[in-house]
């Protein structure tokens with residue numbers, strides 16, 4: 340069972356104030372680069388994995404996607420996504436990417452922003468997505484980069500003496516990492 344920090348009231352209150360949640364895609368620093376990687380969306384069936392408030396799900400429909408499925412572990416995030424969406428071609432579901440099973444050969448594009456680093460069993464997820472995509476389908480995703488985090492939050496990854504413990508140390512040892520972000524002990528999975 341995945342950790343669900345986004346349903347922690349304190350976490351959600353803080354997270355909801357971030358520019359990417361208040362301003363949407365214009366507040367997401369990676370968006371211009373990611374948008375350039377996307378295939379033509381018109382007529383495509385899209386799944387948005389870890390959809391959050393649904394900003395990308397709605398954008399995909401604006402680009403002509405035939406339908407979009409947004410999935411997220413958090414009731415808070417899905418409730419906000421539903422409240423912000425008036426579009427019968429977008430469906431939101433609460434689901435855990437650790438166990439999610441999508442129907443075979445159903446999607447043209449699987450998209451995910453800043454979510455896969457919360458998933459422990461990435462191999463299972465990747466195999467499931469491969470089956471869920473049609474031949475020539477696309478998977479486009481972002482994860483948090485450990486060096487990016489080191490640069491933006493220098494207080495992270497230090498021990499009590501201020502020495503860096505993560506992300507730079509033990510970079511090549513993949514696996515669980517804990518960090519404090521609005522709440523203590525946020526679980527993420529480091530991969531090289």
Ligand SMILES: C[S@@+](CC[C@H](N)C(=O)[O-])C[C@H]1O[C@@H](n2cnc3c(N)ncnc32)[C@H](O)[C@@H]1O
Nearest residue numbers: 341345389391411412413435436452453454457
């Ligand atoms: C950093 S937010 C990104 C939200 C959105 N994709 C965006 O770019 O604004 C990460 C999202 O992943 C969701 N999430 C975390 N672990 C998950 C899991 N195991 N299964 C499904 N969603 C998960 C969280 O609830 C949260 O909405």
